[in-house]
Amino acid sequence: MGCDLLVISKHSFKTMITLLAFAFIPQPIFILLFIFVFIFALYAQMRVSSAYSKNVQIPSRGHITGREAAEAVMGRAGIDDVEIVEIPGHLTDHYDPLNKQLCLSSENYRGTSLAALGVAAHESGHAIQHKVGYKALQARMALIPATQITSQILPIVIIGGFFFGGIGGIMLDIGIICYAVLTLFQLITLPVEFDASRRAKVELVGLGILDRDEMPGVNETLDAAALTYVAAFITALLHLLWLLSMRRNN
Numbered sequence: 246m247g248c249d250l251l252v253i254s255k256h257s258f259k260t261m262i263t264l265l266a267f268a269f270i271p272q273p274i275f276i277l278l279f280i281f282v283f284i285f286a287l288y289a290q291m292r293v294s295s296a297y298s299k300n301v302q303i304p305s306r307g308h309i310t311g312r313e314a315a316e317a318v319m320g321r322a323g324i325d326d327v328e329i330v331e332i333p334g335h336l337t338d339h340y341d342p343l344n345k346q347l348c349l350s351s352e353n354y355r356g357t358s359l360a361a362l363g364v365a366a367h368e369s370g371h372a373i374q375h376k377v378g379y380k381a382l383q384a385r386m387a388l389i390p391a392t393q394i395t396s397q398i399l400p401i402v403i404i405g406g407f408f409f410g411g412i413g414g415i416m417l418d419i420g421i422i423c424y425a426v427l428t429l430f431q432l433i434t435l436p437v438e439f440d441a442s443r444r445a446k447v448e449l450v451g452l453g454i455l456d457r458d459e460m461p462g463v464n465e466t467l468d469a470a471a472l473t474y475v476a477a478f479i480t481a482l483l484h485l486l487w488l489l490s491m492r493r494n495n
């Protein structure tokens with residue numbers, strides 16, 4: 246799996262460089278693109294905050310908690326080896342495939358709101374992906390070590406570039422490899438997140454946890470969250486294109 250991914254990422258890296266040899270983006274356009282992407286990322290973040298804070302105040306009619314919803318969704322999928330744990334923090338909810346833990350923030354663990362049920366069912370969607378061997382989730386997991394190394398190297402590259410008057414040579418190449426890894430990771434994250442939300446919406450109605458007319462609150466919350474993943478992807482992609490164009494100009 247890891248080897249396949251390396252080949253794929255090497256291939257897409259070469260494709261990117263070839264593409265850029267033909268499609269040259271002038272610097273002023275990059276500045277505009279960075280401003281656009283920055284505003285889009287801010288907008289996505291604001292939409293998540295407002296959608297969540299609105300729907301966390303709307304209790305579901307069934308009064309089922311996030312924990313109970315996660316139990317029901319995973320139970321129907323035949324998952325009995327995933328532990329549901331309550332964790333501190335705001336919107337810190339995640340599924341940990343390595344430790345087989347479904348971590349829900351207190352608000353969503355104990356809450357019966359539309360937002361809490363949406364988030365709990367979404368994380369359960371990841372547990373289902375793990376159980377059924379959903380390819381995009383496996384690819385994403387395989388890339389995690391590479392992203393961890395990348396996040397340690399990138400600050401050195403950026404600080405190095407700052408002190409030596411711009412990134413160039415080997416530093417630039419390392420920066421490009423780092424952003425290629427991050428861009429690929431964010432790209433693979435998109436189907437993983439969209440699919441988890443799709444599963445969540447189907448299960449919440451299918452299990453009778455929520456009525457159909459309660460779904461707009463769930464949809465609003467999960468769709469806003471999906472937008473932040475799109476923003477993260479285009480942010481990484483733009484950095485990659487920018488570094489590639491620098492390399493071309495060197």
Ligand SMILES: [Zn+2]
Nearest residue numbers: 367371438441
């Ligand atoms: Zn997710």
